[in-house]
Amino acid sequence: MYVDDVLALVPSMPGRRVLLGLAGAPAAGKSTLARAMVEGVDARLGAGTAAYVPMDGFHLSNAQLDRLGLRGRKGAPETFDVDGYVHLLRRLRSSRDRTVYAPDFDRALDEPVAAGIAVPPQARLVVTEGNYLADDAAGWHEVRDLLDELWFVEADPAVREERLLARHVTGGRTDTEARAFIEASERPNALRVEATRSACTRVVRPDGVSGAPR
Template sequence: MTTAVPIEELVEIAASLGTPRTRIILGITGAPGAGKSTLGHRIVDALGPDKAVLVPMDGFHLANVVLLEKGLRQVKGAIETFDDAGYASLLHRIRDQKPGEVIYAPSFNRDLEEPIAGSITVHADVPLVVTEGNYLLAENGAWPSARDCLTESWFLDPEQDDRHDWLITRHMDYGKTAEGARHWALGSDEDNAKLIKATAYRADRVIQIQGLI
């Protein structure tokens, strides 16, 4: 069942998950354009760097040169275009992080459309790690191992027309033509969305956000 929740309330819920002595990993998932990264940033910005850090799954995109070698460049964003084992390994390290240990995680640069290694610093004394991405609840490959590290998982389920509008706008913001953005959003992205939607039942909360934009 999808529950409509104000974004301010979601920030409060996220804050209540963590304590100074406990490592909490909150996973936010949903289809492309659902608002995962926006919500993740809102939570981390509201709580501040001493209490929360954002570690996106998108840092584990395979590089374009690898996608070209594999013939997958035109479906970038599909589940097979991610290093799922690498992502799961990172979440295990973050879950089991020792006092004083510093972990460096990758990010994803949308202008370059490439992952950037070692660009996010995760300190052991930060209680809440927010991770977001499409396939956190998938059943194949190493995704279940990644999911085992999550303290709680949220599935974002906006109205489909709104999601399509946000997604098309985002593609255009990063350089695609209106036609190209629409083709990508309603083609490859929508194929991925159907796969992701089927994982929603595994989430702890299925949410429609009020006030995301």
């Protein structure tokens, strides 16, 4: 899925690493698309050519969210360590002589996991994804300048909310709790993300349809 387009971004000269960002609302299919892209590039050019680094590893821990009174807004821009994410992107752009470690996110634990991802020195493409890669808020506005391309992943809102409901119920919430969280947090977050669509260079859909921002 979009593998040929992503392959065209992979630099032919050594010492250059490309960062491709995928922005989009919660449950739009960003992580599924990112993994498919990385697997497709590695299948063509060899293992370790591409790496997947999600923004979700920079969720604040639940303990920090409780301290800040933000547990009920988990997933909003203020519930991420954006400075840490920006610092990682800078390292990925500049460091090619050693492995770069990045945090991952464990949905079963609902917590970030330190150094869960390793980006090897030979990686020539990094695909990163998250809700707020095109956001203009303090900290977030630095992300776009660190990416070579920023694509917007679009999906039907009803489909997204079905995925979110299943995700939250699987994560331990009751159906009622999950629907309340979607109403209070996920929908406002999605509206904020949708407003950044025009700031992206291209709009893509997990079903393979793409086009220019509108």
